[in-house]
Amino acid sequence: MLDPALATQLSAYLTKVVDPVELVSSLDESATSGQVADLLDQIASLSAGRITHVRGGDAVRRPSFRVVRVGTAVEVEFAGMPLGHEFTSLVLALLQVGGHPSTAATELLDAVRGLTGEHRFETYFSQSCQNCPDVVQALNLMSILNPGIRHVAIDGAVFPGEVEERGVLAVPMVFRNGELFGQGRMTLEEIVARLDEGAAARDAQRLDELEPFEVLVVGGGPAGSTAAIYTARKGIRTGLLAERFGGQLLDTMAIENYPSVEHTEGPRMAADLERQVRGLGVEVMTGQVAVRLVPASREPQGSGLHEVHLASGAVLRARAVVAASGARWRTLDIPGEDEYRNRGVTFCPHCDGPLFAGKRVAVIGGGNSGVEAAIDLAGVVAHVTLVEFADELKADDVLQRKVHSLGNVDVLVGTATTEVVGDGSKVVGLRHAPRAGGASSVLDVDGVFVQIGLLPTTEWLDGVVDLTPHGEVVVDARGATGIPGVFAAGDCTTAPWKQIVAAAGSGAGAALSAFDHLIRTTSPAASQSSA
Template sequence: MLDPALAQQLSAYLTKVVHPVELVSTLDASTASGQLAELLDEVAALSGGRVTHVRTGDALRRPSFRVVREGTDVEVEFAGLPLGHEFTSLVLALLQVGGHPSTAPAELLDAVRGLGGEHRFETYFSQSCQNCPDVVQALNLMSILNPGISHVAIDGAVFPGEVEERGVLAVPMVFRNGELFGQGRMTLEEVVARLDAGAAERDAERLAALEPFEVLVVGGGPAGSSAAIYTARKGIRTGLLAVRFGGQLLDTMTIENYPSVEHTEGPRMAADLERQVRGLGVEVVTGQVAERLVPAPVPGGLHEVHLGSGAVLRARAVVIASGARWRTLDVPGEDEHRNRGVTFCPHCDGPLFVGKRVAVVGGGNSGVEAAIDLAGVVEHVTLVEFADELKADDVLQRKVRSLGNIDVLLGTATTEVVGDGSRVVGLRHAPRAGGEATVLPVEGVFVQIGLLPNTEWLDGVVEMTPSGEVVVDARGATGIPGVFAAGDCTTAPWKQIVAAAGAGAGAALSAFDHLIRTSAPAASDADEAAARA
């Protein structure tokens, strides 16, 4: 089942298993069970005896399996096939159940061990979802560390009845003790904070005690990572603040235009960047939201970034790299049905709409690519574009028009997402030029209408365009001495990974130059006389 290169890689990883591991499967006569049995047999064969496959499980879901540390209660559970993006979750589960330590911060691991109560987690995922592994891996680790926590990761495609019954229309979707716990990407820090009321307060106290940074980078995408790497390598005390490390990389399936990297996936690049940043000694602060920038009161003084938790981070220079997020339709019914039919990720959530009718709103490259992608999964796609023509590349337009299960509506305004109280049932639209509105019967609405910069926290502080982009010069400088910006949150014309990384490096070099010039000792009379001579 595994290709030779992947099998060789897995075999090398399994040498890190310290304690014997059992894969206890519960199977039936289905094709999925046969595939799962083949996968588990292959994993065991590659382990050099460290892992064994036992077909004696009695779980309710079939096919499923438990990864068990032999002779203990330490285990995690998968229902379905952990392939695609979830294969990494399986590998980590094998290593961590087998005794290989997590690389998460020690204080965070201690917080997990200290959680009280019983927490039975269930996470629905799809193999094509790049957001799901973060959640699955966080909850798996928690179940390994704390005996009061259990977790089962469920492949929604293998259990469509459950998906329908529980109203799972977006992944990842997490249930705790039978009740909805959360939807979308969540980090280990975020899950712990929700379960431990004192975690946020303790973290705020820790952050408040930090010494001022020489450079504080706000944002953990390509621009922010690059800026932090450049300043850290110059020996500058650097901090990096991000809600989640990786930015839009976490939502990018395929990257094939980054120099020297023929092919990678966004989450993998984000993980590589985080490893590099942390390895350089950068103080990485995640799970925190920047709420306000207070510029230094005097030249060369300390700028302040105020956080939602109440903590304040200080630095002599700040690099703003807060990126952008998906633009919303801002029509009635959209917010109420988010993750209940309204979604922004065709790769993640497309498999949940197999055999259904959906709409894609947006005629640019992302919208047309989404329609093409979904056409191979769903029954029918209607592509809705406000303008009188599609804005996507010609090759994409030719492809979308060649597919028999895609209709294209041009010059059409989306006016409402229609629901039945629990899920989407239609999309109301009308001719842009005026005319009667009609309701298109659909069960899913995929919004693909561009990006908005994450700059609300800078209102009234730095100069911005009407669309919220930070105005910068060729050096990445804003109008405030010591405050620089880079990437998709700025006026830079090209919203690309390599462009953002380059801009982040440039802003970092500008910040370094600013620090040199504002920390140089004042010239003495003798120095000035020598200079005049």
């Protein structure tokens, strides 16, 4: 089941299992059940007796299996095959159920243990979804720590009837006690905050009471994390604020053009960056959104510190700020798009493509991302219609040749999409018309994948620093804005190349510029002491 290299790696991990673990399987006569049984047998054989596979479970979903700490109520459950991106979730479940401690912050683990009530979570995932493991792993950990919490992770491709019945058209999708709890990526902090109403307020208070930073980085993608690494290595007190650490890396599959790294995946690179940043002592604050920058020159108390105001109400202060808030998916802004988001309208072909197996879908956008999405989806769905507003595709020639060679892909150019059509619960069509004018028509589709580029996330800087008409921060060659002590890097700036290595380079440059600014200016504390 597992290739030799992966099996060797897993065997090494399983030496960390402290408490005996049983894999209790509920199987039927299907081929998938046979594969699950083979996987569990192999895991047991690699564990040196620490893990055993016990058949004959009584779960309703088949195939499924529970990972149980022997003699206790501690367990997590998987329905289907947790391979692909979810294999890491399975490994972590084995280790944590087996007594290996989590590396999450102590106060966060205590908050999970302190949650009250009964919570039965179900998470639908796909093996190709790079966003799903964060949610699955968070809920698995919660179920291990708190006896009032149970969690089952469900491979939607193995249970298509459930997926259809419950309207699962985007993953991850989480149900709590039978009701929809959330869709899309959620961190452990975010889930705890939703279950514990006081958690957000306590966190905001904690952040509000932090001592000022010398450098505060806003953004956790390649630019922001690199900036934090560079300033921390200078011995500077550094904070990093991000809604989610990793930024667009978390939505990126294969990375094969980063120097010295032949191949990696976005989530893995994000995890490596976060580990490096935290290891340097940076104060990392995730699950937070910056809403406003108040520069030192406009700060009413005259402290000489820039202020970053957060959606939570907290205010962070710093002598220098590096804005690296990245970009987000550009939307169509047409009727029906918001209404049917995650009900047929989606932005991630890798995550949600398997949910549309055997169905008809549309991909909007003729650049590299759109054409690549159409090619990938063609191997999963029944039919793809690629729609491009311009009169010709903009993707690389090699991609265009490939997409035109596929028998189940139609390409429409010079075409405007005007409405996402739904039946009240899900997408049933896409209305489009010739860009040059003419009657519109409706394309019968079950899904619409939007791939039309990115928008910089710079609303929190509007009216403070100079922005282009497209919302990009105007910076000079040093990453400096027009405000002393405020720098910017990465995809939120006017930098022409939106690439991982380019973002990392600009983050390093902005950090070095911030360091240069600090050594040439006097800190507020030093100024007050000299007076």
